[in-house]
Amino acid sequence: MKYGxxxxxxxxxxxxxNSYRKRYDPHYALIPPHIxxxxxxxxxxxxxxxxxxPELKKIARNTDPFSFGVFKVSSFxxxxxxxxxxxxxxxxxxxxxxxxxxxxxPGEKDFAFVPHITIAQKLSDEEFSDVFGSLTMLKFDLHxxxxxxxxxxxxxxxxxxxxxxxxxxxx
Amino acid sequence: MKYGxxxxxxxxxxxxxNSYRKRYDPHYALIPPHIxxxxxxxxxxxxxxxxxxPELKKIARNTDPFSFGVFKVSSFxxxxxxxxxxxxxxxxxxxxxxxxxxxxxPGEKDFAFVPHITIAQKLSDEEFSDVFGSLTMLKFDLHxxxxxxxxxxxxxxxxxxxxxxxxxxxx
Numbered sequence: 001m002k003y004g005x006x007x008x009x010x011x012x013x014x015x016x017x018n019s020y021r022k023r024y025d026p027h028y029a030l031i032p033p034h035i036x037x038x039x040x041x042x043x044x045x046x047x048x049x050x051x052x053x054p055e056l057k058k059i060a061r062n063t064d065p066f067s068f069g070v071f072k073v074s075s076f077x078x079x080x081x082x083x084x085x086x087x088x089x090x091x092x093x094x095x096x097x098x099x100x101x102x103x104x105x106p107g108e109k110d111f112a113f114v115p116h117i118t119i120a121q122k123l124s125d126e127e128f129s130d131v132f133g134s135l136t137m138l139k140f141d142l143h144x145x146x147x148x149x150x151x152x153x154x155x156x157x158x159x160x161x162x163x164x165x166x167x168x169x170x171x
Numbered sequence: 172m173k174y175g176x177x178x179x180x181x182x183x184x185x186x187x188x189n190s191y192r193k194r195y196d197p198h199y200a201l202i203p204p205h206i207x208x209x210x211x212x213x214x215x216x217x218x219x220x221x222x223x224x225p226e227l228k229k230i231a232r233n234t235d236p237f238s239f240g241v242f243k244v245s246s247f248x249x250x251x252x253x254x255x256x257x258x259x260x261x262x263x264x265x266x267x268x269x270x271x272x273x274x275x276x277p278g279e280k281d282f283a284f285v286p287h288i289t290i291a292q293k294l295s296d297e298e299f300s301d302v303f304g305s306l307t308m309l310k311f312d313l314h315x316x317x318x319x320x321x322x323x324x325x326x327x328x329x330x331x332x333x334x335x336x337x338x339x340x341x342x
Contacts, residue, residue, distance in 0.1 A: 001182060008332055008333070011324060011326060011327075011332070014326050014332060015326055015327040015328075018326060018327065018328050018330075022328065028200075029199070029200030029201075030200075032326065032330055032332040148335070150333060150336075153182060155182060155185050155186055155189060155203065156182075156186040156189065157186075157189050157193065159189075159203055161179055161185060161203040162179070162321060162333035162336065163336075164319070164336045164338075165321075165333065165334075165335045165336040167335075
């Protein structure tokens with residue numbers, strides 16, 4: 001089964017992201033707005049229960065809640081045409097990402113971690129230029145608090161279902 | 172904010188339900204297949220944190236995991252044209268539903284609890300006759316285990332985002 005780990009921001013930030021995703025993100029219906037903390041990885045349910053979940057509990061317990069800001073959009077162009085709300089980098093979010101890729105946790109990172117909330121993807125080059133051109137003019141002033149992350153698994157239709165929630169700093 | 176409580180069945184059952192929801196349920200994109208254990212209720216975040224979550228933890232701790240079967244579809248017709256996978260009634264699921272509507276938990280039940288996984292809704296009368304006529308011929312033999320429930324909140328677009336997971340029988 002395919003699993004992944006994400007942070008879901010507050011309703012306020014999710015609603016803001018959805019106002020763009022609705023038009024520009026074909027994954028709009030598959031998962032609410034999120035910060036991917038660990039890309040999809042394969043595991044079986046027994047491994048999840050016996051190894052991954054205990055490890056995630058330990059990581060959560062040893063991570064304090066932290067805050068982040070979103071002030072602008074950015075893009076992965078020219079690698080992909082993905083446009084995202086840029087999550088201001090902080091030591092805390094990088095440290096959490098690191099923990100989710102060390103020790104008992106499976107999988108190597110394929111690329112450097114860029115904390116972000118995707119709002120547009122799979123646009124044609126022309127659409128991308130138009131949309132990025134207008135979104136990049138916008139100023140945001142979103143401040144949010146992270147106090148949990150979630151382990152999800154993917155259904156056959158591509159949608160993600162939450163398996164378990166891990167609260168930071170406590171059990 | 173609007174909150175609700177649901178059980179998400181295993182991937183196997185969710186995939187099966189989605190094969191019908193995709194065609195017949197306009198809520199397909201708003202939430203994965205689920206058993207609604209408590210209808211949408213209003214609460215503010217401080218009440219959720221100070222009152223509801225501690226209560227849900229207590230309820231989860233005092234409820235043992237249980238199993239359920241799905242053998243056929245049924246419908247709420249003539250009240251609504253909703254078609255669902257009928258979750259075989261069990262003492263355990265009724266007891267959990269009862270706990271989620273007693274004590275500190277807000278809200279009265281508007282109608283008797285019928286455990287179900289919706290696969291079609293908001294069909295025209297004609298569509299309903301066609302679809303129900305063919306689905307009602309199907310036999311299912313799904314067996315599933317419930318070991319958690321989830322507290323969700325609703326986004327502005329109508330989609331539901333998981334706030335917290337409660338494992339039955341421990342924490």
